[in-house]
Amino acid sequence: MASAGATPKGIRAWLRKKTRKKTKLKDVHNMLQDLKKAYKRNMSDVEGTESILEEFASEQEGNTAQIFVDKARGVAVAVTLQSAGMKRSFAAFPEVLMVDSTHDTNCNGYKHFSFVVHDCFGKVK
Template identity: 40%
Template sequence: MLCILQINACVRLSGDWEVCITKQITTHNHDVDPDVYQTYHESRQVSDDEVVDGVRVLHRGGANRKRILEYIVENSSVQPEMKDVHNLLARLKRESYDFPTMEERINSILRDFTSEKGNLARVYTNQEGAEECISLQSSHMRTMFESFPEVLLIDATHDTNSSNYKLFSFMIHDALGKGQHVQHCLVENERKETLRTACDQFKEGCPSVDSVAVIIIDQDFTELAVLEEQFP
């Protein structure tokens, strides 16, 4: 929906120099009413800081999106939709990760992740306190592995961030033959001890690991001895 603004002008010399408007179109070329206005995303945004603070408190307290939507409607003049509430909560979550150090940001993200029932996150640090392995398993990932544990794929992706961490993804094949992630691990190095930790954390979250019949590995995965030890 686009309104076209048109102004035609010309210069007229009649003793003095003048600019004259010869044609002007400044009207809407579409219907204008409250229903149309409500379709614009900007019209449904919460700009009242007090209401936003209230939403933040409700979200931290575990209120669901329906209750938060009701709170916004009751305490502001906007009429948001459920997707607007989802976007607002996503923005507040991003803002909550604005910490001065990477360690604080990681802590906040992992706390949010594990606040969901069934989600697991583990951090392994070495003697110097450096994080060598961070593993993430959502409740859905664990359920998928319990349903399809027979074929396990371990895929490696390098240079995932500025610290050159490697991403090791554990995957299974579902009933449709599609790959589904069942664990993500960010590892600082590929030493046997680190990879052994990643496998231990996977087995901790997926107790039916003995049902694995086949393991498919990425060509970059070189520590076969670790897999032979972890999945005899």
């Protein structure tokens, strides 16, 4: 039912109607999580990542997600996510903000983050 687009509340209503049991919404959420875990247990890391990104992109109109792969080495070099809300924020404010983060730390123990801000006058901070 969930894969067909049914909401947890709709699934709960259907279960209550068919079984005549007082099913809680939390029970439906737990059942859906168990099903997702069982489905993803049979996937490789790459397939699991793709599945999560596809799920994110399909949750709301306007969500986008991409994986960029270096085909010569066969290695993922970047993963990008942009929610519909982020797109609305970028449309409302002409400034561009980029946050770049890598996993773990460098050889000196520092986290890798970089912020780049371009204002509407072309100044970079």
